[in-house]
Amino acid sequence: MSTNPEGTFCLVLHSHLPWLPHHGSWPVGEEWLYQAWAHSYLPVANLLRRFAEEGRRDVLTLGVTPVLAAQLDDPYALRTFHEWLGHWQLRALQASTLWRSDEVLRDLAAAEYLAATSAQEDFETTWRHGFSPLLRSLVDSEVLELIGGPLTHPFQPLLDERIRSFALRTGLDDTELRIGHRPEGIWAPECGYAPGMEDGYAAAGVRRFLVDGPSLHGDTAAARPVGSSDVVCFGRDLEVTYRVWSPKAGYPGHAHYRDFHTWAHEVGLKASRVTGKQIAPQDKAPYDPALAAETVRLHVKDFVDTVVARLRALREQHGRPSLVVAAFDTELFGHWWHEGPAWLEGVLRALPEAGVRVSTLRGALEAGHLGAPVDLPASSWGSGKDWRVWDGEQVADMVEANAALQRRLLALTAPALRDPVLDLAVNEAMLALSSDWAFMVTKDSAADYARRRARVHTERFDALAQGKKGVPLPLDDRVFGHLDARLLLRPDR
Structure with missing residues (x-):
């Protein structure tokens, strides 16, 4: 068991988009892929590279679905994303001309141009052969634990057992071909579960998977073997996770953060901050990076305080150091929430300073966070925590x-x-x-x-x-x- 007094924190990121190349561009289609690539995948990969260079190990657990990995390695997608990055630069240059009489917007356009240029340079070097070589280096450095999943992210409970097995095994094969490592864990698509699926996981060599907290009645302080199998499940701690992102609230909705939904359509950039939930798009205030950065610092502190308080409460309840698992879509950080990557780095640096052991799902098991067996109900992480979204x-x-x-x-x-x-x-x-x-x-x-x-x-x-x-x-x-x-x-x- 770790000597850290507070307990263990595991961050799990789930990276997934459906297959988008050659299926439209705007507003849904390839643009969705390129925005997530530029604003989430590049900065998150850069963060992990920095941690690896610092010698950090077991920083987080990263899920990458086979269908997303295929897109990030696809020659067509690589070429067209490079063009998209060039267009991003041009849009920022156009904005600097259109907004030259407004100092705030002019500075924002300049910052956008620098961000686009940096992303293009990063892509032309680190990503020039696709994502797999970069991801393999991160896995080899042990800065992360890689988990996989079925081929195209199907809702497994609604699949015939033969198709379910084929999709999972072939998905794990795909990850092994790309990365050289066969994942022992998966993010079950949509956290979808039906009783008995653990037997299929065991047969495919899967040792651990994610469920949502209500599947365990909120008792997420340790991993739990499922039924009579040796396969364990980890539950998302919603008390902590929902501080960041929930169906109703979370940090990204703060008034100071960049507004995801409001566009300056003449240049295709997001120039506004959230300002307020009832504020019309045309009345929103201009985005202020300094104001947003200060808010990130406050939200890093709030989250760290929340994790520490939760771990202390769990330790008092269970009589031993406990586990908190916070799990999110990778695309939240940067794509949906512009300031997300900065918040992510701040949290992963601040938690160890607060006495919290930061680790992976694998590391949590090695630290002894394993509870009694449990029988899981049919469940998901969707609305109602049942299957209604997909069934x-x-x-x-x-x-x-x-x-x-x-x-x-x-x-x-x-x-x-x-x-x-x-x-x-x-x-x-x-x-x-x-x-x-x-x-x-x-x-x-x-x-x-x-x-x-x-x-x-x-x-x-x-x-x-x-x-x-x-x-x-x-x-x-x-x-x-x-x-x-x-x-x-x-x-x-």
């Missing part, structure tokens, strides 16, 4: 379509030799089964786009599976070149 009335037609798609998929005949067309068909089925489409429909976030994407991939699967002549092969969406349909259709292979 509710609003998406009943999509659930039915996905179930029918799975039946048609499993009815295919396995070839003796590998069939590239059949591989593409299974690839399309996996893209159709992404959990993102139902989420976007239920949350009314680009619902038309989501329905279209699910329909397009399903139709392509049917055309390829039926061997229709003249059907163009969807090579732009050949996400996983190693995908072998026979591993699904002949699971004994």
